[in-house]
Amino acid sequence: MIELKRSVRNLKPYFVNQVPYRVKMDANETKNYLLSQEPLLEKIEANIYPDSDATILRQKLAGYYGCKPNNIMVGNGSSDMINLVINGFCETDDSVLSFTPSFSMYENYCVMAGAKLVKLECNADFSVDITSLVDKAKEIKPKIVIICNPNNPTGYYIEKRDVIEAIEELKDSIIILDEAYIDFGGESCVDLINQYDNLIAMRTLSKAFGLAALRVGCMIANEAMINRIWAIKFPYNLNALSQYYGAMALDRAYEVAGFVEEIATQRERLSEKLKSLNFEVYPSKANFLFVKHNRQDLFELLSERGILIRKMPINSITYYRISVGSEKENKILIKELEEIL
Amino acid sequence: MIELKRSVRNLKPYFVNQVPYRVKMDANETKNYLLSQEPLLEKIEANIYPDSDATILRQKLAGYYGCKPNNIMVGNGSSDMINLVINGFCETDDSVLSFTPSFSMYENYCVMAGAKLVKLECNADFSVDITSLVDKAKEIKPKIVIICNPNNPTGYYIEKRDVIEAIEELKDSIIILDEAYIDFGGESCVDLINQYDNLIAMRTLSKAFGLAALRVGCMIANEAMINRIWAIKFPYNLNALSQYYGAMALDRAYEVAGFVEEIATQRERLSEKLKSLNFEVYPSKANFLFVKHNRQDLFELLSERGILIRKMPINSITYYRISVGSEKENKILIKELEEIL
Numbered sequence: 001m002i003e004l005k006r007s008v009r010n011l012k013p014y015f016v017n018q019v020p021y022r023v024k025m026d027a028n029e030t031k032n033y034l035l036s037q038e039p040l041l042e043k044i045e046a047n048i049y050p051d052s053d054a055t056i057l058r059q060k061l062a063g064y065y066g067c068k069p070n071n072i073m074v075g076n077g078s079s080d081m082i083n084l085v086i087n088g089f090c091e092t093d094d095s096v097l098s099f100t101p102s103f104s105m106y107e108n109y110c111v112m113a114g115a116k117l118v119k120l121e122c123n124a125d126f127s128v129d130i131t132s133l134v135d136k137a138k139e140i141k142p143k144i145v146i147i148c149n150p151n152n153p154t155g156y157y158i159e160k161r162d163v164i165e166a167i168e169e170l171k172d173s174i175i176i177l178d179e180a181y182i183d184f185g186g187e188s189c190v191d192l193i194n195q196y197d198n199l200i201a202m203r204t205l206s207k208a209f210g211l212a213a214l215r216v217g218c219m220i221a222n223e224a225m226i227n228r229i230w231a232i233k234f235p236y237n238l239n240a241l242s243q244y245y246g247a248m249a250l251d252r253a254y255e256v257a258g259f260v261e262e263i264a265t266q267r268e269r270l271s272e273k274l275k276s277l278n279f280e281v282y283p284s285k286a287n288f289l290f291v292k293h294n295r296q297d298l299f300e301l302l303s304e305r306g307i308l309i310r311k312m313p314i315n316s317i318t319y320y321r322i323s324v325g326s327e328k329e330n331k332i333l334i335k336e337l338e339e340i341l
Numbered sequence: 342m343i344e345l346k347r348s349v350r351n352l353k354p355y356f357v358n359q360v361p362y363r364v365k366m367d368a369n370e371t372k373n374y375l376l377s378q379e380p381l382l383e384k385i386e387a388n389i390y391p392d393s394d395a396t397i398l399r400q401k402l403a404g405y406y407g408c409k410p411n412n413i414m415v416g417n418g419s420s421d422m423i424n425l426v427i428n429g430f431c432e433t434d435d436s437v438l439s440f441t442p443s444f445s446m447y448e449n450y451c452v453m454a455g456a457k458l459v460k461l462e463c464n465a466d467f468s469v470d471i472t473s474l475v476d477k478a479k480e481i482k483p484k485i486v487i488i489c490n491p492n493n494p495t496g497y498y499i500e501k502r503d504v505i506e507a508i509e510e511l512k513d514s515i516i517i518l519d520e521a522y523i524d525f526g527g528e529s530c531v532d533l534i535n536q537y538d539n540l541i542a543m544r545t546l547s548k549a550f551g552l553a554a555l556r557v558g559c560m561i562a563n564e565a566m567i568n569r570i571w572a573i574k575f576p577y578n579l580n581a582l583s584q585y586y587g588a589m590a591l592d593r594a595y596e597v598a599g600f601v602e603e604i605a606t607q608r609e610r611l612s613e614k615l616k617s618l619n620f621e622v623y624p625s626k627a628n629f630l631f632v633k634h635n636r637q638d639l640f641e642l643l644s645e646r647g648i649l650i651r652k653m654p655i656n657s658i659t660y661y662r663i664s665v666g667s668e669k670e671n672k673i674l675i676k677e678l679e680e681i682l
Contacts (some may be wrong), residue, residue: 007455014446022647023673025664026520028493028629030551033600034590040381041586047551076417077577087453092433096601105355105575112428112573114348114455142647152369181369210371210388213581232453234446236418240554245382249375259374306363323366332364 001197002065002143002174004228005091014235016052018027024048033131043244050240057243060250061218063189065203070223073230074246078180078202078217082146083109084218085200088232089174090115090143097137098146099128101153101314103178106146118142126154126282126290130162134169145170148178150186153312153321155284160187167196177201180217181286183208184267193222200225207287208260216246263287267324273334274322277341288323295341305336342538343484343515345569346432351478355576357393365389376477384585391581395505398584401591402559406531406544414571415587419521419543419558424450424489426541426560429573430515431456431484438483440469443653444493444519459483467495467623467631471503475510486511489519489526494591494653494662496625501528508537520540522627524549525601525608541566548628549601550590594649604628608665614675615663618682629664636682646677 003009014188032047058069065072072141075081082105086096092114098106100119110117120136122128137145147166150157167175167189168249179201182188190201200221208214219229242332271281271289280292296318299311324330343651345349358367373388399410406413416422423446427437434453441445441460451458461477463469469492478486488507508516508530520542524530531542541562547553549679557579560570612630614620621633637659640652665671 008452011449014449017644017649017651018643019649020647021649023666023670024649025666025670025674026649026651026662027553028627028662028664029553030404030548030550030600030604030628030664031667032551034550034593035552035586038586038589041554044554046586048555050556076580079575082527082605083575087428092455102602108352108355108575111349111352114433156380206390207369208675209375210373211376212368212390213382213385213387214369214575215391215580220669232449234420234424234449236553236556239417239556239580239583241586242580244512245376245379245387248379252375255375259371263371265477286369287371288366303358305358306361308358308365309360310358310367321367321369323369323371325364326372327365329364329366332367335450 001224002089003086004232008088008232011231012237013231013233014052016235018053018115023175037341040241046239046240048245050238051235052235054238054243057216057247060247064250064253065220067190067193068223069219071193071220072218073219073226073233074216076217076237077206077215078178078204078219079105079201080237081217081219082106082176082178083112083299084229085174085176086110086115086144088229089112094143095140096146097133097140097173098145098148099133099151101312102146102148103152109297115143115307122154122156126156128156128158130158130166133166137170137173142173143152144174144176146178150181150184150284150286152181152286153288153310154290155286155288156282157186157285160189163189164192167192167199171198172225173198175199183256184287185264185285190220193220197225204251205246208256210259211245211249214242214244214245263324266327266330270324271328273330277334277337288321289321291322292317293320298340301340302336307333307336342566343430345429345573347428348575354574355393357469357576359394370534374573379581380597385581386596387581390577391579391584393576395584398557398588401588405591405594408531408534408559408561409564412534412561412567413559414567414574415559417558417579418547418556419519419545419560420446421578422543422558422560423447423517423519424453424572425570426515426517427456427485428454429453429570435484436481436554437485437487438474438478438481438487438514439487440474440492442494442653443487443489447487456484463495466608467497469499469577470495471499471507474507478511478514483514485515485517487517487519491522491525491625493522493627494629494651495623495631496629498527498626501530504530505533508533508540512539514539516540521545521548524597525628526605526626531561534561538563540567546587546590549597551600552586552590555583555586557583604665606677607668607671611665611671614671618678629662632661632663633662635659639681641676642681643677648674648677
């Protein structure tokens with residue numbers, strides 16, 4: 001099994017005493033006197049540090065993801081967990097391999113850890129070749145390979161059999177499989193965590209659950225891996241309010257399937273509309289569309305009209321990433337585009 | 342001015358578009374459909390990423406701390422900010438200097454950053470000498486000096502003039518002044534941030550504000566320093582609920598003075614009681630007491646009776662750190678101790 005970086009191997013988790021108590025005088029908390037009239041804050045004991053193990057939330061996540069609570073570590077967004085894995089495993093100057101374009105923060109996490117992100121170009125149509133990923137990994141021997149599936153910002157989806165091929169071939173690297181957008185129509189690989197001890201899947205409540213404000217994300221991996229990373233996890237890394245509301249949302253997780261189906265329907269409609277306005281629309285399994293247009297100023301023009309999309313300059317061409325909105329929002333976008341174009 | 346570590350100097354902050362909008366299609370949020378009946382979550386727009394700049398919260402913190410919002414960066418507890426500063430400034434094998442015993446997580450942050458924590462022993466009575474700190478720093482030239490004031494776990498308070506002496510003498514190091522407990526009776530050095538460009542003060546709502554569940558902490562420094570660190574801050578590092586409630590608590594910050602006065606009164610009473618039970622009680626300006634007793638098994642015995650205190654083994658003696666509770670809680674503690682002893 002791949003070890004944490006040398007400097008951190010002897011770290012012990014921060015001691016958090018979790019026995020039942022009558023009087024709690026061990027963590028220098030005081031009483032909640034400023035917001036004692038807020039019903040929610042009474043419910044969660046605002047003055048006490050959050051459950052550092054997020055026991056209830058992890059139980060509910062485990063139910064949704066079909067694994068055990070001990071396969072899960074939660075954090076302040078899944079990006080917090082990606083950062084922890086990169087910093088925990090990479091020695092200075094170790095390589096991390098990922099496709100480009102992909103989530104831009106991977107680079108920041110690598111830089112902060114002193115690691116080097118090696119970026120493998122997607123194909124011209126933003127599809128990716130697992131074979132070239134595997135070949136590149138065999139050449140540079142990265143400590144970590146990051147696969148974002150579906151990919152942000154392109155929406156490109158790698159079939160599960162191809163992800164498995166990559167994991168099979170890359171047993172000398174940690175595989176971070178960033179599945180932030182997988183609920184929108186892709187097939188997750190979370191069920192493979194006990195087959196591959198180097199696989200870490202990242203999931204979030206920020207996308208398909210519609211709760212980005214809470215910053216609830218998690219990593220899912222085999223128990224030995226989670227235990228190992230537990231030693232370097234910072235205590236109390238997810239506040240009590242986000243744990244509380246995250247758990248409440250998971251009680252209604254049966255509504256997620258219907259919601260993502262609606263997003264998929266809207267995505268296809270929006271895609272057709274954009275094509276009819278001469279956009280090149282790349283295939284997407286996420287809740288956004290990655291598009292190109294001859295007009296390079298659409299970000300600015302839409303922004304003036306109160307519509308925020310993302311511009312993504314790649315090799316001196318400006319692409320756009322557009323979140324799939326509600327039917328009404330998508331119609332407003334199309335109407336404004338019709339006026340502009 | 343002291344520079345960030347080489348590898349991160351070219352990082353740019355993650356782009357967060359903050360213009361007003363009608364339709365938001367730039368960040369792949371969806372709608373809040375799972376918890377749409379929760380009044381609080383409607384208020385904060387649960388489906389939208391939190392304000393990455395925490396504009397409102399920082400304004401209110403600035404009001405309380407007597408500085409500008411641009412002097413403040415908020416994070417997931419002040420410990421998150423301490424970690425960011427250590428990781429941002431320390432090259433591999435750089436030294437960080439602090440007293441020992443002090444907050445145990447300083448060591449973990451250093452280890453994670455590949456830095457080396459050099460620990461200077463407190464005196465036998467857990468007081469500290471600024472002169473020896475300065476001498477040690479001149480010898481080992483640390484990138485960062487961490488001063489926890491009042492110190493956790495000892496409660497020892499360094500007079501402001503002595504802190505100033507240290508800052509004056511240590512201009513080649515970043516000074517992290519961890520003032521998590523300063524509200525309980527010490528004099529803060531936040532007013533000095535514009536005089537010393539190497540000074541970073543850490544504050545929190547977890548102690549005197551009684552809101553540990555929220556994980557709201559901040560660093561306070563001159564604007565150039567905050568701007569520099571902004572480039573390595575992770576986006577959305579504080580969730581929207583904690584920002585909302587933190588701001589609400591700050592609207593009632595005028596109640597803090599009365600509360601900490603009550604804690605100080607309780608602290609002195611508890612101290613007297615413990616002394617009468619043959620505890621050695623070290624002077625404390627925090628909301629806890631650091632104590633020693635011939636009996637080395639008090640943590641276990643109190644724990645069996647539902648009372649949590651912290652045990653702190655130092656050089657094979659078990660010390661205890663006891664949070665100052667309410668009058669009622671303190672009485673329960675004393676009653677149980679009377680039965681045990």
